[in-house]
């Protein structure tokens with residue numbers, strides 16, 4: 001396996017208050033000295049409670065926001081040294097899917113165009129040629145040809161997430177940041193979307209940074225886990241090791257708080273297929 005992403009000593013503060021002159025008077029150190037690496041084709045899970053800095057890390061590694069300090073090396077390239085043009089090509093190789101797929105799709109665009117747009121922008125494809133590629137991808141994620149001319153509002157959350165995944169795949173990425181991709185979905189739908197992500201990973205050798213507050217999902221999906229607490233990585237390691245022998249008290253607390261699968265059969269059925277896949 002080769003390293004796809006290497007993150008070292010990332011720091012990010014947000015200004016939370018300014019004085020009348022616009023000078024920062026209060027800042028929040030949201031990400032503190034975060035380091036981890038991700039191998040090609042592997043899933044790294046980031047867990048931690050709300051406000052831990054998970055999404056901030058996800059945005060930093062795609063350089064959607066700028067860090068205060070630290071390094072992000074993607075496939076051997078230092079991201080923070082990339083010029084405009086190289087950043088554009090990075091944007092094709094590294095994609096993001098979000099918790100709320102509706103907000104990531106333009107409500108006025110039928111899905112033929114939503115998924116087709118990146119084909120036009122990056123590859124200059126139009127017309128029938130473009131449609132063929134769009135349909136290929138949509139069918140791969142479980143959608144049908146007769147749904148091409150529908151608007152986002154005509155789909156369920158799970159369908160929208162499939163469409164968002166198809167759109168992310170148009171540029172043939174090798175890395176996707178998945179920020180709570182199933183948190184907004186019905187438990188019964190979660191497993192289908194997770195299975196799709198796992199299948200796509202196997203087919204395409206995708207690396208995932210899988211951000212979730214749901215430890216049971218991370219346990220089934222991730223090869224390595226990074227535990228964040230108040231902006232810091234408190235523990236990281238191979239998934240089974242981390243779950244069977246957590247070292248840090250915070251990790252132990254998180255794991256002991258996982259609801260037992262028995263009373264909630266639904267949750268169990270939601271995650272177990274992902275393990276089998």
Ligand SMILES: Nc1ncnc2c1ncn2[C@@H]1O[C@H](COP(=O)(O)OP(=O)(O)OP(=O)(O)O)[C@@H](O)[C@H]1O
Pocket residue numbers: 014015016028030048049050051052053054055056057213
């Ligand atoms: N643009 C911003 N401006 C100011 N503060 C922010 C901004 N974005 C995030 N924060 C703060 O930074 C901290 C980390 O936020 P972040 O969204 O990364 O956490 P998270 O782990 O993803 O949480 P959640 O599980 O709720 O999604 C939080 O305290 C949050 O309020």
Ligand SMILES: [Mg+2]
Pocket residue numbers: 054055056179
């Ligand atoms: Mg978040």
